[in-house]
Amino acid sequence: MTERTLIKNLAAASDGPISVSGWVDTVRDQKKVQFVVLRDESGAVQLVHPRVFNEDGTPAEDPIAAEISALAQGTFLTATGELKHDERVKLGGVEIKLDGIVVAAAAIPETPIADDSAVDKRMDWRFLDLRVPKNALIFRIQTTLEHAWRTYWVEHDFIELHTPKLMASASESKAELFEVDYFDGKAYLAQSPQFFKQMAQPAGFGKIFEVGPAFRADPSFTSRHATEFTSVDSEISWIDSHEDVMKLHEELLVAGFQAVKDKHGEEIKALWDVEVTVPSLPFPRIPLAEAKRIVAERGYEVPRADDDMDPEGERQIAAYVRETYGHEFVFLTDYASSIRPFYHMRNADDSSLTNSYDLIFNGVEISTGAQREHRVDVLIEQAKDKGLDPEELNFYLDFFRYGVPPHGGFGMGLSRVLMLMLHLPNLREATYLFRGPTRLLP
Incomplete structure (x- = not known):
């Protein structure tokens, strides 16, 4: 049996016997010649079969023609034949004249979705939706992005962690928690690895990272929320302020964007008409109070009872940064302690503020970062200020009773970064299998 060749490697292969495997994309069943576009995970190629005729011009017995005529879109098969380079062939400049096909798995002729199907319908048939090259490319981009981030971390001597996702208590608050039965008791799905990545600091790990699942029982149906x-995440020791965390964060993003642009920039431009811009360093930094003033001067008053920014305010400040600095990113810094978790360090000169930030990318928040409070007595008082019982946090507070260096870190949503990088309409497109309040399948 001829060894299978990936379609992307056909251009470099010599004319002659070849074998390719994939699924049927289209069939053109003409009177004198048949064409099949076969697609695999690497690309598409045209298969050609001239029909066989008797001397009197009537159709002759032609098993291959009969097999091609019966093919349904999506059928997986192996095709063998003669590879021929021909610059007139629009699809890659090569084609394969068929000697035979072997069907591995036939598809049902009626396809349940089309290119213009609604996104929720496409999510019902996600495995078919991901056969579309544009949709599949998202996850090649994701792979490149994560690989670049891991390369950055490893080259800078970070340790990778895999923290537990079953917890005895809330990691941040008791809101938006999924509660699950756990033998004779209850457990909670982790909202973030916050407590455990902080535990690595008194353990002496210094610099850590994790890429893993998180869960929020958030009943939102927006384009940017998911329940899973x-x-x-990343956390580092021996910092002076949240500025050190922002520096790590922006350098990591630049490394990832540069890798995506280098490897996929041309495809992204061709398929989405999006230019991947590698952001310049440093990213703009604007204190939240100043950002609110800027937004108000643009004619928008943030309609919130608390001190936070809202989505429209984020869009407005992003537009200002784009116009003023030509930048797609902005750090909003110095958030009020009233809206930040108890473990965020408060500003030494103004305890109403925290050494924290949100990172806005193309008008949407993708991350929160901060310097953590490492002094256990201060941490206990800040927990009390938030209405928390320190007794219930003892396992966490113990991390700080045996020596811990000043530290900080961030958590960032992977799918949000992809969605905004590619200007996709919603998070579902950038998630392999989306989970929301009404979706648990497939």
Whole structure:
């Protein structure tokens, strides 16, 4: 049996016997010649079969022609034949004249979705939706992005962790928690690896990262929320302020964007008409209070009772940064302690503020980062200020009773980064299998 060749490697192969495997994309069943576009995970190629005729011009017995005529879109098969380079062939400049086909798995002729199907319908048939090259490319981009981030971390001596996703208590608050039966008791799905990545600091790990699942029982139906998502987290010791965390964060993003642009930039431009821009360093930094003033001067008052920014405010400040600095990213810094978790360090000169930030990318928040409070007595008082019982946090507070260096870190949503990088309409497109309030299948 001829060894299978990936379609992307056909251009470099010599004319002659060849074998390719994939699924049927299209069939053109003409009177004198048949064409099949076969697609595999690497590309597409045209298969050609001239029909066989008797001397009197009537159709002759032609088993291959009969097999091609019976093919349904999506059928998986192996095709053998003669590879021929021909620059007139629009699809890659090569084609294969068929000697035979072997069907591995036939498809049902009626396809349940089309290119213009609604996104929720496409999610019902996600495995078919991902056969579309444009949709599949998203996850090649994701692979490149994560590989670049891991390369950065490893080259800078970070340790990779895999923290537990079953917890005895809340990691941040008791809101938005999924509760699950756990033998004779209850457990909770982790909202983030926050407590455990901080535990690595008194353990002496210094610099850590994790890319893993997180869960939020958030009944939101927006284009940017999910109940299960991939969180990109990092935590570092021996910092002076949240500025050190922002520096790590922006350098990591630049490394990832550069890798995506180098490997996929031309395809992204061709398929989405999006230019991947590698952001310049440093990213703009604007204190939240100043950002709110800027937004108000643009004619938008943030309609919130608390001190936070809202989605429209994020869009407005992003537009300002784009116009003023030509930048797609902005760090909003110095958030009020009233809206930040108890473990965020408060500003030494103004305890109403924290050494924290949100990172806005193309008008949407993708991450929160901060310097953590490492002094256990201060941490206990800040927990009390938030209405938390320190007794219930003892396992966490113990991390700080035996020596811990000043530290900080961030958590970032992977799918949000992809969605905004590619200007996709919603998070579902950038998630392999989306989970939301009404979706648990497939």
